Amino acid sequence: xxxxxxxxxxxxxxxxxxxxxxxxxxxxxxxxxxxxxxxxxxxxxxxxxxxxxxxxxxxxxxxxxxxxxxxxxxxxxxxxxxxxxxxxxxxxxxxxxxxxxxxxxxxxxx
Numbered sequence: 001x002x003x004x005x006x007x008x009x010x011x012x013x014x015x016x017x018x019x020x021x022x023x024x025x026x027x028x029x030x031x032x033x034x035x036x037x038x039x040x041x042x043x044x045x046x047x048x049x050x051x052x053x054x055x056x057x058x059x060x061x062x063x064x065x066x067x068x069x070x071x072x073x074x075x076x077x078x079x080x081x082x083x084x085x086x087x088x089x090x091x092x093x094x095x096x097x098x099x100x101x102x103x104x105x106x107x108x109x110x
Contacts (some may be wrong), residue, residue, distance in 0.1 A: 054073060056075055086108075
């Protein structure tokens, strides 16, 4: 990665989850090789106040296994965060936009 150029311009709303959401989104791209749209759509989790909050899209079997291992698990009725992003490919000369299905929004760039 070229450290001198911006590659991502993304936003994430939701108070306490905002910083964790930014890291989660970027980790999906940089560590797992997902594209921005895939990274925006992946199920989310958040550990806060001793409780592991899971979106309802995380399978019940995973939630049960986490509880069995001692986590206090809470299923969220509402989604965690919301994001739109524009990924900049300097070498290819194009922008790639992503807007997740959890909330209304659009990613526009020029």
